[in-house]
Amino acid sequence: GNSVTQMEGPVTLSEEAFLTINCTYTATGYPSLFWYVQYPGEGLQLLLKATKADDKGSNKGFEATYRKETTSFHLEKGSVQVSDSAVYFCALSAGTALIFGKGTTLSVSS
Amino acid sequence: EAGVAQSPRYKIIEKRQSVAFWCNPISGHATLYWYQQILGQGPKLLIQFQNNGVVDDSQLPKDRFSAERLKGVDSTLKIQPAKLEDSAVYLCASSPPRSGNMGELFFGEGSRLTVL
Numbered sequence: 001g002n003s004v005t006q007m008e009g010p011v012t013l014s015e016e017a018f019l020t021i022n023c024t025y026t027a028t029g030y031p032s033l034f035w036y037v038q039y040p041g042e043g044l045q046l047l048l049k050a051t052k053a054d055d056k057g058s059n060k061g062f063e064a065t066y067r068k069e070t071t072s073f074h075l076e077k078g079s080v081q082v083s084d085s086a087v088y089f090c091a092l093s094a095g096t097a098l099i100f101g102k103g104t105t106l107s108v109s110s
Numbered sequence: 111e112a113g114v115a116q117s118p119r120y121k122i123i124e125k126r127q128s129v130a131f132w133c134n135p136i137s138g139h140a141t142l143y144w145y146q147q148i149l150g151q152g153p154k155l156l157i158q159f160q161n162n163g164v165v166d167d168s169q170l171p172k173d174r175f176s177a178e179r180l181k182g183v184d185s186t187l188k189i190q191p192a193k194l195e196d197s198a199v200y201l202c203a204s205s206p207p208r209s210g211n212m213g214e215l216f217f218g219e220g221s222r223l224t225v226l
Binding site for chain 1: 113114143150151152153154155158166201203213214215216217218219220
C-alpha cells in the first residue's frame, strides 16, 4: 500500500545551520508529494508541494525535489531560524486522501 | 478569511462515555476531512465528505465512530462508547473545489481528546 517514511526526530540545530529532513515514499502510480508544518499552538499548514518527478517545491527558504528514481522528497533549508522550530510532516496524495509520515520535530536554538 | 473552526479544543472523558466534536470549514470549501492524530504519529484519515456525501470512510471504526455533514457545511464527529485508545487529537480539514486531489488541505487547530 501507499506509505511515507520520514527520519526520526527530534532534530536540534543552531541558528543558521543547514537542515535536511529525509522522506521516502511507497506508492502505486504517480503521487503528489507534500511537506506540511505545524508550528506550536497552530494547525497543520501546507509548506510546499511537488506534483511530478523532478519538480522542486519551495517556500519560505525551504526546498524539496521529487525524486522518482529514489522515491524521495527530502526537505532542505540552507540557514534555519529559531522561528522554524516546528513539527514537519511529509505526505503523499494518491487519489484524494493525504497519507502522512510520523512527523519530525525541529528545534532551533539561537 | 476565517480558517477552519473546531470545538471543543480539549475534552476529557472516561472510557465508555460519549463525545462529539464539531467542525466548521472555510466558506465555499466543498470537501471536508476528519483525521485522527495519535501522539507520536502522523494524522490518519477517518472520513472524507464531498458536500454532504461520504467519499471515503474505509478507516472509520464504524462500531463506535460516526460522522455527519448535514447541509454540506459543518460537520460533527461522534465517538460512542470511547475507548482508551481513542485518546488523540481530532483534526478537521477542508479544501476548495478541485484542489482536494492536489492535497492542499486547510486544517483547524484540532480537538484533543483524553480518555481515562
